[in-house]
Amino acid sequence: MLELINDFNVLTAFWMTIRLALWSSLFALIIGTIVAIMRLSPVGVLQWAGAAYVTLLRNTPLTLIILFCSLGLWGQLGVEPASRTSDTFIVDLNFRLAVIGLAFYHAAFVTEAIRSGVNTIPVGQAEAARSVGLTFAQNLRYIILPQAFRGAITPLGNVLIALIKNTTVAVAIGVAEAAYALRNMIEFRPDVILLNFLIIAIGFVILTLPTGLAVSYLSQKLVVRR
Amino acid sequence: MKQHSPYRIAAVLAASALVLSACGSDDEGDGGDGDAGDAGNGATEGEASGDGLTIGIKFDQPGLGLQEGDEYSGMDVDVAVAVAEELGFAEEDITWREAPTPQRENLLTTNQVDMIFATYSITDARKEEVQFAGPYFVAGQDLLVTEDSDVSGLDDLDGRLLCSVTGSTSANNVQEEVPGVQLQEYGTYSECVEQLANGTIDALTTDDTILAGYAAQDQYAGQLRVLGEPFSEENYGVGLNKDSDQCEEINEILQGFWDDGTMETIIEENLGAANYTANPDLNPPAEIGGHCG
Numbered sequence: 145m146l147e148l149i150n151d152f153n154v155l156t157a158f159w160m161t162i163r164l165a166l167w168s169s170l171f172a173l174i175i176g177t178i179v180a181i182m183r184l185s186p187v188g189v190l191q192w193a194g195a196a197y198v199t200l201l202r203n204t205p206l207t208l209i210i211l212f213c214s215l216g217l218w219g220q221l222g223v224e225p226a227s228r229t230s231d232t233f234i235v236d237l238n239f240r241l242a243v244i245g246l247a248f249y250h251a252a253f254v255t256e257a258i259r260s261g262v263n264t265i266p267v268g269q270a271e272a273a274r275s276v277g278l279t280f281a282q283n284l285r286y287i288i289l290p291q292a293f294r295g296a297i298t299p300l301g302n303v304l305i306a307l308i309k310n311t312t313v314a315v316a317i318g319v320a321e322a323a324y325a326l327r328n329m330i331e332f333r334p335d336v337i338l339l340n341f342l343i344i345a346i347g348f349v350i351l352t353l354p355t356g357l358a359v360s361y362l363s364q365k366l367v368v369r370r
Numbered sequence: 371m372k373q374h375s376p377y378r379i380a381a382v383l384a385a386s387a388l389v390l391s392a393c394g395s396d397d398e399g400d401g402g403d404g405d406a407g408d409a410g411n412g413a414t415e416g417e418a419s420g421d422g423l424t425i426g427i428k429f430d431q432p433g434l435g436l437q438e439g440d441e442y443s444g445m446d447v448d449v450a451v452a453v454a455e456e457l458g459f460a461e462e463d464i465t466w467r468e469a470p471t472p473q474r475e476n477l478l479t480t481n482q483v484d485m486i487f488a489t490y491s492i493t494d495a496r497k498e499e500v501q502f503a504g505p506y507f508v509a510g511q512d513l514l515v516t517e518d519s520d521v522s523g524l525d526d527l528d529g530r531l532l533c534s535v536t537g538s539t540s541a542n543n544v545q546e547e548v549p550g551v552q553l554q555e556y557g558t559y560s561e562c563v564e565q566l567a568n569g570t571i572d573a574l575t576t577d578d579t580i581l582a583g584y585a586a587q588d589q590y591a592g593q594l595r596v597l598g599e600p601f602s603e604e605n606y607g608v609g610l611n612k613d614s615d616q617c618e619e620i621n622e623i624l625q626g627f628w629d630d631g632t633m634e635t636i637i638e639e640n641l642g643a644a645n646y647t648a649n650p651d652l653n654p655p656a657e658i659g660g661h662c663g
Contacts, residue, residue, distance in 0.1 A: 211561070214561075215565065219564065219565050219568055219570045231552075232552075233552055234552040234553060235552075238554070316556065316557045317554075317555075317556060318536060318553075318554055318555030318556060324536055324537075324555075327472065327536045327537030328536070328537050330472045330537060331471065331472065331537035331538065331539070332495060332539075333495065334475040334476075334495060334496060334498075334499055335495060335498045335499055337475070337476065
């Protein structure tokens with residue numbers, strides 16, 4: 145088992161999975177928050193655009209989005225978020241394209257998680273904030289978003305766990321993460337196929353289980369008691 | 371406190387029943403990939419036993435094993451049909467199943483297919499799991515480039531972008547040979563060919579047969595060419611379960627095909643359009659057999 149892990153750089157592969165998950169979740173949180181604000185805003189066009197974004201991205205298969213990032217964004221539209229002269233051009237490029245795809249896809253779920261957090265806040269609070277003269281931005285900044293995030297920790301944590309596992313889709317464009325290691329293991333060591341699966345599965349459990357526990361802990365600790 | 375309504379319990383039971391039944395049908399060999407295609411051909415699916423013959427092929431490789439509606443075409447398909455005829459099975463008795471690269475050993479060891487003709491290179495690691503009849507054809511790893519490309523050999527690839535599929539030996543070979551090459555890997559060759567045709571990447575590498583099959587496709591006519599300088603030997607064998615006793619028999623049949631010219635006809639019919647000719651130094655294979663058991 146140790147031999148397999150060494151031969152196929154499983155640890156490096158999981159480090160790539162972690163990097164993918166961290167960068168994607170960071171950007172997904174930013175994009176998701178922006179879209180959530182659009183959906184909450186009093187401007188009709190923004191509301192519509194936010195709703196359209198969520199509907200479109202949430203209902204498109206992730207594999208398709210990731211493949212589009214490579215074949216469409218890079219292949220057809222020539223978007224190259226990496227330097228051609230670099231020795232690691234392809235590696236950087238695929239990593240960044242995968243992060244773009246993962247972030248935009250999961251942002252749709254982040255938006256909905258934050259909206260569910262907003263729904264935990266009694267309407268009276270927003271009305272009270274308006275009546276004491278806070279603007280929409282102040283209302284968001286001081287009243288709604290702080291409580292919404294604290295109320296949305298559980299759904300946000302679920303999105304994060306889903307995202308960690310969804311990074312495996314990045315193998316479709318050749319990012320050397322856990323699923324990529326698994327494919328190589330299956331190709332070159334078909335004699336221990338179950339062990340291959342087991343190693344990768346254990347790796348993901350090691351990543352997702354503590355995430356889940358941390359989320360439960362935080363959601364209890366930070367819950368807004370009313 | 372949460373309430374446990376009878377509905378909730380019923381829902382859990384129903385869900386677990388679904389999961390269990392899904393497992394059950396897998397065991398009977400009608401799950402897995404390629405079902406959508408199989409359903410269309412009206413053939414009975416099931417255990418690789420009984421009257422018919424279940425043969426695993428690629429469904430997505432033009433010129434080698436390709437499914438179009440309920441028609442199957444390609445070199446592997448034609449060889450399989452010819453071998454099956456010698457074994458006493460008519461073409462109608464054959465049930466085709468998709469045998470994607472990572473699943474081939476599994477399909478054989480679990481007897482979901484009787485034999486596999488799917489650009490299946492004979493390797494020592496694979497021989498631990500399955501046995502091979504053949505080789506019936508020796509392909510070589512080569513490069514596919516655009517018609518106007520200045521790449522003329524492996525050495526020109528330094529600093530270029532090369533495409534292959536994940537989990538493939540071909541890519542590793544080239545990277546050992548030319549460390550400066552940058553490797554783009556996709557799930558299937560179709561994506562590589564697309565990126566090659568639109569000029570995003572410089573070359574695609576895998577077995578020359580597979581490359582020739584893509585170059586011969588109508589939509590890429592005149593755009594792509596196979597370099598024609600193979601730098602490896604891929605011995606395509608017929609994958610069989612270790613318990614199968616047909617291995618030696620198939621070896622003799624394959625030898626017969628080379629002796630009477632059947633193989634040449636099959637190669638010409640399927641890959642001829644890409645100006646592809648089998649490497650004359652290696653074909654016919656020097657020794658057909660020796661990989662049984």
